[in-house]
Amino acid sequence: MTMFLSNLISGLSLGSVYAIIALGYTMVYGIAKMLNFAHGDIIMVGAYICFTCLYSLGLPPAAGILASVVVCTLLGILIERLAYKPLRQATSLAVLITAIGVSYFLQNLAQMIWGANPKSFQTVIPAGNLSLLGGELKISYVSMVTIAASVVVMVALSLFVGRTKMGRAMRCVSEDKGAAQLMGVNVNLTISVTFAIGSALAAIAGVLMCSAYPTLKPTTGAMPGIKAFTAAVFGGIGSIPGAMLGGILLGVIEILGRAYVSTELGDAFVFAVLILVLLIKPTGLLGKKIHEKV
Amino acid sequence: MKKVFALVMALVMVLGMFAGCSAKDAATATEAPNAAAPAGAIKVGAIGPLTGDYAIYGSAVANGIQIAIDEINAKGGLQFELLSEDDQGDPTMAVNAYNVEMEKGVQVLLGTTTSGACAAVAAEANKERVFLLTPSASNPVVNEGKDNVYQVCFTDPNQGASSAQTIKSLGLGTKIAVIWNNAQDYSSSIYQSFMAKAKEIGLEVVSDTTFSDDGNADFSAQLLDASEAGADLVFLPIYYTPVVAIMQQSDAAGYGFKFFGVDGMDGLLAVEGFNTALAEGSYMLTPFDANKSDDLTSGFVSTYEAKYGVTPNQFAADAYDAMYIFYAACQDLGFTSETSPQDICEAMIPWMQSYTYTGLTGEGMVWTADGCVSKIATAYVIKDGAYASVG
Numbered sequence: 001m002t003m004f005l006s007n008l009i010s011g012l013s014l015g016s017v018y019a020i021i022a023l024g025y026t027m028v029y030g031i032a033k034m035l036n037f038a039h040g041d042i043i044m045v046g047a048y049i050c051f052t053c054l055y056s057l058g059l060p061p062a063a064g065i066l067a068s069v070v071v072c073t074l075l076g077i078l079i080e081r082l083a084y085k086p087l088r089q090a091t092s093l094a095v096l097i098t099a100i101g102v103s104y105f106l107q108n109l110a111q112m113i114w115g116a117n118p119k120s121f122q123t124v125i126p127a128g129n130l131s132l133l134g135g136e137l138k139i140s141y142v143s144m145v146t147i148a149a150s151v152v153v154m155v156a157l158s159l160f161v162g163r164t165k166m167g168r169a170m171r172c173v174s175e176d177k178g179a180a181q182l183m184g185v186n187v188n189l190t191i192s193v194t195f196a197i198g199s200a201l202a203a204i205a206g207v208l209m210c211s212a213y214p215t216l217k218p219t220t221g222a223m224p225g226i227k228a229f230t231a232a233v234f235g236g237i238g239s240i241p242g243a244m245l246g247g248i249l250l251g252v253i254e255i256l257g258r259a260y261v262s263t264e265l266g267d268a269f270v271f272a273v274l275i276l277v278l279l280i281k282p283t284g285l286l287g288k289k290i291h292e293k294v
Numbered sequence: 295m296k297k298v299f300a301l302v303m304a305l306v307m308v309l310g311m312f313a314g315c316s317a318k319d320a321a322t323a324t325e326a327p328n329a330a331a332p333a334g335a336i337k338v339g340a341i342g343p344l345t346g347d348y349a350i351y352g353s354a355v356a357n358g359i360q361i362a363i364d365e366i367n368a369k370g371g372l373q374f375e376l377l378s379e380d381d382q383g384d385p386t387m388a389v390n391a392y393n394v395e396m397e398k399g400v401q402v403l404l405g406t407t408t409s410g411a412c413a414a415v416a417a418e419a420n421k422e423r424v425f426l427l428t429p430s431a432s433n434p435v436v437n438e439g440k441d442n443v444y445q446v447c448f449t450d451p452n453q454g455a456s457s458a459q460t461i462k463s464l465g466l467g468t469k470i471a472v473i474w475n476n477a478q479d480y481s482s483s484i485y486q487s488f489m490a491k492a493k494e495i496g497l498e499v500v501s502d503t504t505f506s507d508d509g510n511a512d513f514s515a516q517l518l519d520a521s522e523a524g525a526d527l528v529f530l531p532i533y534y535t536p537v538v539a540i541m542q543q544s545d546a547a548g549y550g551f552k553f554f555g556v557d558g559m560d561g562l563l564a565v566e567g568f569n570t571a572l573a574e575g576s577y578m579l580t581p582f583d584a585n586k587s588d589d590l591t592s593g594f595v596s597t598y599e600a601k602y603g604v605t606p607n608q609f610a611a612d613a614y615d616a617m618y619i620f621y622a623a624c625q626d627l628g629f630t631s632e633t634s635p636q637d638i639c640e641a642m643i644p645w646m647q648s649y650t651y652t653g654l655t656g657e658g659m660v661w662t663a664d665g666c667v668s669k670i671a672t673a674y675v676i677k678d679g680a681y682a683s684v685g
Contacts, residue, residue, distance in 0.1 A: 003518060003522055006514075006518055007514070007515060007518065010512065010514035010515065010518075014512050014514075051567065055566065055567050107345075108345060111345060111349060115603075115604070116344075116345070116349030116350045116353050117350050117564075117565070117566065117604055118350065118535045118538065118565060119565065119566045119567050120538050120542070120565045120566065120567040120568035120569070121567060122567050122569075128546070129546065129547065129548055138547055138548055140546045140547060142546060212512075213511070213512060213539055213543070214538060214539060214542045214567075215535055215536070215538050215539045216567075217347075217350075217535070218349070219346060219347050254512075255512065255514065255515055258515040258516075259515040259518065259519065263503040263504045263505060263515060263516055263519075264476050264504050264506060266505070266506070266515075267506060
């Protein structure tokens with residue numbers, strides 16, 4: 001029983017990381033209607049910035065987190081301006097391929113700057129664990145902080161999109177870009193803000209992910225990025241609570257699958273879920289079916 | 295106009311930030327090695343992952359060869375030039391890289407770096423009679439049935455069996471857990487030979503779990519399985535990148551395992567930011583110890599650190615040895631930049647079997663007709679953040 005609980009908590013912790021990444025995917029998809037495959041690599045950049053601040057510059061963890069959020073936000077806006085904005089009228093396939101290109105560009109840039117040698121990320125959260133049930137069940141602080149952070153981020157994001165003026169503009173752009181522009185919504189600004197928020201989330205995800213799983217190298221963001229994309233589709237892409245739910249379920253499925261079925265198939269479970277969802281409920285768990293009006 | 299200005303400013307600031315961060319680490323990137331090749335140089339080819347997940351290994355090999363070539367060229371006499379191609383550790387890309395190098399006139403191959411890619415290139419090199427001396431591809435499939443493929447590193451089965459033997463004879467553990475990478479030839483073949491030997495000598499393996507990539511994996515399920523099975527020692531026949539994650543996660547969960555690694559674990563202590571206290575008391579087999587104080591090792595390590603900004607791992611050391619072995623062959627057999635790859639190949643095969651080499655990664659190394667090297671895998675224990683001899 002305690003073994004199951006331990007695995008469940010590991011799953012929740014991993015799932016929370018997926019959830020924060022998936023929130024970034026889903027925001028950008030929901031509003032700009034594009035799959036930003038470079039999202040995973042922005043996570044990696046965020047983690048490297050934080051690593052550099054902590055390890056090479058000796059700054060306190062809070063400064064490291066802040067620096068990585070600021071840099072990733074700027075990077076997100078910059079990428080959107082240079083790579084995606086010129087393609088606003090192009091086919092979605094062109095944008096998709098550009099996103100993959102940006103992903104490889106970031107990976108190779110990181111390798112140029114920081115080298116191919118993996119770094120061991122120093123956790124920004126105190127190491128150690130909380131013992132429960134007389135030492136039978138141990139929950140590490142990292143897991144607790146990760147789970148809490150993802151909940152806070154999701155609530156904050158929901159409030160922002162639901163309650164603020166910029167949030168309303170985002171929902172308008174999401175529904176109909178052309179009509180929103182006619183009604184006086186600044187579409188370009190709205191999309192830039194979306195990228196900025198998505199990238200800031202990526203920075204937080206990077207720091208949390210590398211605190212829990214400390215190896216940092218230029219390809220660090222690639223696999224979690226793809227899994228988080230799966231999570232976003234699983235929960236219903238475009239939906240904020242959906243991304244959260246999808247991420248957490250996916251983390252739990254991955255860990256429980258590995259623990260009770262086969263360690264070899266951990267990743268296979270994740271992608272099997274994607275295929276099943278696409279077959280059974282293509283809009284995802286919380287996705288809405290949109291009827292095109294003719 | 296204002297927008298353009300803002301954009302340019304943003305760009306400059308971001309670049310400035312990167313530049314500021316990178317001052318120390320920029321030197322670790324692999325440099326284009328063939329900037330100033332001397333005329334009439336013998337062309338040596340290296341193929342390995344210079345980008346992607348395994349970039350660290352391919353870069354180490356290319357750097358190790360380059361340092362040996364720099365030293366040899368500085369002596370005067372025979373001159374060498376390194377042509378290095380990227381294969382990202384992928385067999386298809388490796389064969390393409392091989393074709394590119396042969397067209398550029400490469401006379402001998404020192405590499406490829408990884409086993410899977412090397413097996414693919416070895417098949418081509420065997421057909422076209424090009425001599426291949428791999429510094430680091432340790433899987434037996436690399437040279438099986440190929441008379442012109444030789445290894446500098448020791449073979450995987452050899453390491454798996456020695457590991458089991460060492461654990462048993464030093465009494466390091468009674469209940470063993472194994473975590474291995476089932477997507478990798480290297481890890482799988484060490485694992486298989488370890489399991490066979492463990493059975494033979496009565497070493498109890500209580501937990502056997504795998505993972506399938508070198509990435510940022512979550513090992514909580516594997517570690518929990520080992521803990522529930524009551525393991526006291528975890529055998530890790532894997533590269534050091536996942537070892538970092540395993541040690542950190544095991545420590546966070548408070549398991550207190552003893553770890554035993556193989557030569558792929560070499561490099562662990564040099565990982566930037568790694569808390570070496572986590573590796574304290576871990577054992578490993580490796581042919582190369584960067585802290586050894588003999589002239590050869592300390593000279594190589596200090597040159598490498600000065601040039602590339604990191605401590606060399608055993609891949610770099612094996613590559614350095616490979617280049618010196620080929621250098622000795624060139625001297626003995628009178629190769630020049632005009633000798634064809636085929637002539638080099640036919641002359642090298644008998645020569646390798648009669649040659650004895652002492653270098654960074656072993657003393658009195660000799661080769662069998664299969665192309666396998668015999669050298670001793672030494673067990674080390676990590677003590678005060680450095681390798682110490684066992685016992």
